Amino acid sequence: MENTHFDVVIVGGGHNGLTAAAYLAKAGKSVAVLERDDHFGGAAISAAAFKGVDARLSRYSYLVSLLPERIITELGLDIRLARRRYSSYTPNPEGTEAGLLVDGGDPDASRSSFVRVGAGPDFEAMEGLYADTEKLARAFFPTMCGPLPTRSEARALLGDEQLWEDFIENPLGKAVTERLDHPLVQGLVATDALIGTFTSLDDPSLDANRCFLYHVIGNETGHWDIPLGGMGSVSRELERAAREAGALLLSGAEVTAIDDDGTVRFQHGGTTQSFNGERVLANVSPWVLQQLLGAPIAGAGERPEGAQIKVNLLLKRLPKLRDTSVAPEAAFGGTFHINESYPQLQSAYEAADSGRLPSPLPCEIYCHSLTDPSILSAELRASGAQTLTVFGLHTPHRLVTEANNDQLRAELQAAVLASLNSVLAEPIEDLLLTDADGNPCIEAKTTLDLERAINMTGGNIFHAKLQWPFLEDDEPRNTAAERWGVATGHPRIFLCGAGARRGGGVSGLGGHNAAMAVLEELGNPPSGL
Numbered sequence: 001m002e003n004t005h006f007d008v009v010i011v012g013g014g015h016n017g018l019t020a021a022a023y024l025a026k027a028g029k030s031v032a033v034l035e036r037d038d039h040f041g042g043a044a045i046s047a048a049a050f051k052g053v054d055a056r057l058s059r060y061s062y063l064v065s066l067l068p069e070r071i072i073t074e075l076g077l078d079i080r081l082a083r084r085r086y087s088s089y090t091p092n093p094e095g096t097e098a099g100l101l102v103d104g105g106d107p108d109a110s111r112s113s114f115v116r117v118g119a120g121p122d123f124e125a126m127e128g129l130y131a132d133t134e135k136l137a138r139a140f141f142p143t144m145c146g147p148l149p150t151r152s153e154a155r156a157l158l159g160d161e162q163l164w165e166d167f168i169e170n171p172l173g174k175a176v177t178e179r180l181d182h183p184l185v186q187g188l189v190a191t192d193a194l195i196g197t198f199t200s201l202d203d204p205s206l207d208a209n210r211c212f213l214y215h216v217i218g219n220e221t222g223h224w225d226i227p228l229g230g231m232g233s234v235s236r237e238l239e240r241a242a243r244e245a246g247a248l249l250l251s252g253a254e255v256t257a258i259d260d261d262g263t264v265r266f267q268h269g270g271t272t273q274s275f276n277g278e279r280v281l282a283n284v285s286p287w288v289l290q291q292l293l294g295a296p297i298a299g300a301g302e303r304p305e306g307a308q309i310k311v312n313l314l315l316k317r318l319p320k321l322r323d324t325s326v327a328p329e330a331a332f333g334g335t336f337h338i339n340e341s342y343p344q345l346q347s348a349y350e351a352a353d354s355g356r357l358p359s360p361l362p363c364e365i366y367c368h369s370l371t372d373p374s375i376l377s378a379e380l381r382a383s384g385a386q387t388l389t390v391f392g393l394h395t396p397h398r399l400v401t402e403a404n405n406d407q408l409r410a411e412l413q414a415a416v417l418a419s420l421n422s423v424l425a426e427p428i429e430d431l432l433l434t435d436a437d438g439n440p441c442i443e444a445k446t447t448l449d450l451e452r453a454i455n456m457t458g459g460n461i462f463h464a465k466l467q468w469p470f471l472e473d474d475e476p477r478n479t480a481a482e483r484w485g486v487a488t489g490h491p492r493i494f495l496c497g498a499g500a501r502r503g504g505g506v507s508g509l510g511g512h513n514a515a516m517a518v519l520e521e522l523g524n525p526p527s528g529l
Contacts, residue, residue, distance in 0.1 A: 003030070003248075004273075004274065004275050004276060005030075005275070005276045005277075006029075006030045006031060006032045006248075006275060006276070006277050006278075007024070007029040007030045007031065007277065007278050007279070007518075007522060008020075008021075008024050008029055008030070008031045008032075008277050008278065008279050008280070008281060008518055009031075009032050009034065009262070009264045009275045009276070009277035009279075009280050009281070010031065010032065010033045010034065010280075010281045010283060010496065011034055011255045011258065011264060011280065011281065011282050011283060011284055011289075011292070012033075012034070012035065012036075012042065012255075012282065012283030012284045012455075012497060013033045013034070013035030013037070013040040013041070013042065013239075013249060013251065013283070014040075014041060014042025014043060014044065014235075014283050014454075014497060015041060015042060015043075015044040015234060015235050015238055015506060015508060015511070016042075016283050016496055016497045016498065016500075016503065016507075016508060016509075016510040016511035016514075017033055017035075017040075017042075017281070017283035017496060017497070017511060018033070018040060018041075018235065018238035018239050018241075018242050018249075018511065019071065019075070019238055019508040019510075019511030019512055019515070020281050020283070020496045020510075020511035020512070020514050020515040020518075021033050021242040021245075021247040021249070021511075022075050022238060022241040022242040022245050022247070023074075023075070023511070023512060023515035023516075023519075024247070024515050024518060024519070025242060025245035025246045025247040026075070026241075026245040027515075027519055029518070029519075029522065030246075031242075031246070031247040031248065032247070032248040032249075032250065032275050032277075033242065033247060033248065033249045033250065034250055034253040034255055034264065034266050034275070035249070035250065035251045035252075035253060036252070036253065036254035036255070036455070037251060037252075037454075038251050038252055039251060040235060040239045040249060040251065041231075041232060041234075041235030041236070041239070042235070042283075042454055043060035043061045043450075043454050043456065043461070043506075044060070044061045044231045044232070044234055044235045044506050045058075045059060045060065045061075045231060045232045045235060046058055046059070046229070046230030046231055046232030046233070046375070047059040047232075049312055049314075049441075049443055050314060050433075050435040050439075050441040050443075051435040051436045051437055051439075052435055052436025052437075053314060053380075053433065053435050053436070053441060054376070054377035054379070054380060055314055055369075055375060055376050055377070055380060055385070055387060056229075056230045056232065056375045057230070057312050057314075057368075057375070057387055057389070058227075058230050058231035058232070058368060058375075058389065059231075059312065060231075060310065060445070060450065060453075060454065061231050061461075061505075061506050062231070062366050062368075062389055062391070063224040063225065063226060063366065063506075064081055064224070064225050064226070064227055064231075064234065064505075064506050065215070065218030065219065065222065065223060065224040065225065065505065065507075066144075066214065066217075066218045066219075066504075066505045066506070066507035066509060067079075067218075067219075067234070067505075067506055067507050067508055068141075068144065068145055068219065068507070068508070068509070068512075069219060070145055071145070071508045071512055075238070075241045076241060077234075077237040077238065077241060078237055079227060079233065079234055079237050080227070080228040080229075080233075081225035081226065081227055081228070082225055082226045082227075082228055082371045082372060083104075083223060083225055084104070084224075084225070084226065084333060084334050084371050085103070085104050085105045085333060085334075086101065086102065086103055086104060086105075086330050086331075086333035086334035087102040087103070087104045087334045087335070088100075088101075088102045088188060088334045088335045088336070088337055089101045089102070089326060089330065089331040089332070089333075089334060089335075089336050089337070090184050090187070090188055090336075090337040090338075090340065090341075091321070091322070091323055091331075091337075091338065091423040092117065092184070092323070093339060093341055093344060093422075097117070097323070098113070098116040098117055098323055098325045098326075099113075099117065099184075099321075099323045099325075099326060099331070099423075100113055100114065100117050100119065100184050100185065100188065101113040101326050101330060101331070102188075102334070103330070104334075110123065111123045114182075114185070116325070117182065117184055118182065119181070119182035119184060119185050121181065122180050122181055122182050122185040125179050125180050125181075125185075126179075126180060126185055126188075126189065128179070129175075129179050129180070129189065130216075130222070132160075132163055132166075132167075133167075133216040133217070133222060134220070134221070134222070135158065135160060135163060136158065136163065136167060136213065136216065136217055137216060137217035137218070137219075137220045137221060137222055138220050139154070139157040139158040139159070140154065140157070140158075140213070140217050140469055141217045141218065141219060141220045142220070143157070143469065143470075144469060144502055144507075144509055145509070145512055145513070145516075147477075147483040147484055148469070148470055148471045148477075148483060148484065148485050148501065148502075149470045149471070150470060150471050150472070150473050150475075150477075151468070151470050151471065151472050151473050152473050153470070154468075154469070154470035155168075167209060167212070167213065168206075168209065168213075168468075171201060171202050171203060171204060171206060171208070171209070172190075172193050172201045172206075172208045172209045172212055173190075173200070173201030173202040173208070174202075176189055176190055176201060176342070177342070183341040183342045183343055183344075184341050186341070186342035187337070187340045187341040187342040187343075187344065187345055188337060188340070190208075190340075190342055190345055191337060191340050191345070191362075191364060191393070192211070192212050192215035192216060193208035193209065193211050193212035193215070194208065194211065194345065194393055194394070195211060195215065195308075195391065195393070195461075196211070196306060196307060196308055196460070196461040196462055197211040197307060197462075197466070198305060198307035198349070198352070198394065198396040199211075199349070200346060200349050201345075201346075207465060207466070210465075210466040210467065210468060211466055213468075213469070214466060214469075214504055214505065218505075218507075224335075226366075226368055226371045226372055227372075228372050228374065229372070229374060229375070230368070230372070230375045231506065234506060238508070250268065252268060252269070253266045253267070253268040253273075254266055254267045254268075255292060256272075256292070257292055257293075257294070258280055258282070258289070258292045258293050258493065259293075260293075260295075260490055260492065260493070261276070261492070262276050262277045262278060262279070262280055262492045262493075263275075263276050264276070264277065264280055277492070278492070278522060279492055279493070279494060279518050279521070279522065280492060280493045280494070281486075281493075281494050281495075281496035281511075281514050281515075281518070282488070282493060282494070282495055282496060282497065283496050283497040283510070283511070284455060284463075284497060284499075285304060285455070285456065285457040285460070285463035285464060285497070285498070285499050286299065286300040286301075286304075286463065286464050286488075286495060286499040287300060287303055287304055287457040287458075287463075287464070288455060288457055289488065289493075289495070289499075293490065293493070295490075296489075297488040297489050297490065297493075298487055298488055298489035299464075299467075299487075300464070301464065301465065303457065303458055304457045304458040304460035304462075304463060304464050304465070305396055305397040305398060305447075305458045305459075305460060306396070306397050306447040306450065306456070306458050306459030306460040306461060307352075307393065307394060307395060307396045307397070307447070308391055308392055308393060308395060308447070308459070308461070309361075309390075309391075309392035309395045309409075309412040309413075309415075309416060309444060309445070309446060309447075310389070310390065310391060310392070310444070310445040310450070311389070311390040311392065311412075311413060311416045311442065311443070311444045311445075312387070312388070312389050312390075312442070312443050313387070313388040313389075313390070313428070313432060313441060313442045314385060314386075314387055314388075314432070314433045314441035314442075315385060315386050315387075315388060315428075315431045315432060315433065315441075316383070316384065316385060316431050316432075316433055317384040317385070317386065317431060318332055318367070318386050319420075319424045319425070319426055319428055319431055320424065320425040320426050321423065321424060321425055322423055322424065322425050323423070329370060332365065332367040332370060332386070332388070333367065333370050333371070335364050335365070335366060336364060336365040336366075336367075337363075337364050338360075338362070338363045338364070338365065338419050338420060338422070338423055339360040339361065339362050339363065339419050339422065340362045340363070340364065340393070344360070344362060345362055345393070345394075348360075348361065348362050348393065348394040349394050351394075352394045352395065352396055352399065353396075355398075355399065357395070357399070357411060357412070357415060358393075358394050358395070358415075359415065360415075360418065360419045360422060361392050361393075361394075361395070361412075361415040361416060361418070361419045362392070362393040362394060362419075363390050363391065363392045363393070363416055363419045363420065364390070364391050364393075365388055365389065365390050365391075365420070366388075366389045366391075367386055367387060367388055367389075368387050368389065369385070369386045369387040370386065375387065385433060390416050390420070392412065392415070392416050392419075395412060395446075395447070396447075397447040397448070397458040397459050397460070400446050400447055400448045400459075401448075402448070405446055405448045405449070408446060409444050409445075409446050409449070410444075412444060412446065413442065413444040416444070417429065446459065447459020447460075461498070461504070462498050462499075462503070462504040462505075463497055463498035463499035463503065463504070464498075464499040466504055467485075467501045467502075469501070469502050471485075479491070479521075480516075480517040480518075480520035480521045481494050481517045481521075483517070483520075484513040484514070484516055484517040484520075485500055485501030485502055485513055486500045486501070486510070486513055486514045486517050494514045494517055494518065495510065495514065496510050496511050496513075496514030496515070497510045497511075498510055500513060500514065
């Protein structure tokens, strides 16, 4: 390889690394992306998970909310996102009475559903709560593609002291329980504060508040959409944009060390090679970056810990529900919440915090194929087959070891199926399709599996603890990296992945903001950006 010196070397070819590469190459910078896998996209990929079965599952990342329209437009991406009509369905924990259906296309039907479960007054209360989160979204989301505001500036942008106190200053549990009365409705709201975050809504750390904030501000609406063609369609478009702009994308290149002077050493084709960059962007977790540098980085903190079990299933058809008042197509058409009432979520947290698996396991389910049948072959579509993707909460990485991973995976998979069966009128096991070898089409991924497969430290989907999308008033803003939230304490090395201050989710924000910091320092930003 002739050229080994680049303006920017990017370590990791996930969607954020590709976003950064596209922006920087478009600005005329020489860019190399090093990816250890044989493909690009990281967690944002589609995969044929089951042998001989033509179904492309969004295997790790499921939905899109935080990806700004601005990034799609500026990079000329052909990404189509589908809005789900149904927001959510939450069965009664006993599985025999009517559940709670939130129908985005029919507010009257939603109101009637609230009345049926005995939560009539909570309908208006929840509408009011989400009207308030829209104020948060309108205040904060426009800042996500710019330099970080300070806490005081963010507070002034919101312009509502009560909302600031409710969502930023005080544990979120206070606002949820004071505004809402019914445990199903409280739990429905609370889950957005717990996805991938092992905490309680009453914890003074406010980890739940930060998780909730990122879940409700996307594109100033908080809607979570399904990418048509599967999650891999997002990464494929970013890869295309980066290549067409002139970036060098090198797969099968496992980075082994990074030096302060911008030298990046990696294994490729059985040999040790090195590139040098004026700037190095790390699209890996802060913890992994520390290991590659052999030195601490700013804000890395303790080793990250994920808190979920992910299970993908392929079914012959949608299962029948014990709640006969709701059609399966409606129940599975949005986010299907199981055993996620507010008391159940708290009990599950307490069990896991004491070292036990929660029982029942709180789960939420997405059926991508209802919204996007294109991920299934014509034959599967004609047969009525459907995908289910399950996200099980409160299963922290601390419960997993190298020795018990296989056993725990089996136990967690069984717990997920048991949780599902608690609200179904028939066993989910009877509906599983089989692969070419006759095995059931189900796969489970523990936090350790995620760490092994996609280098996601501790299986933490955010790479690190989430941070506020603003700087504290006394935090330094002297460098471009500090102002854009991508600083590491090493002047030539920036974070560009989910571990950047406004990273997390399939958003491209870590990549965009790292690219903007580089362009601020090296000059020559692209026109129109």
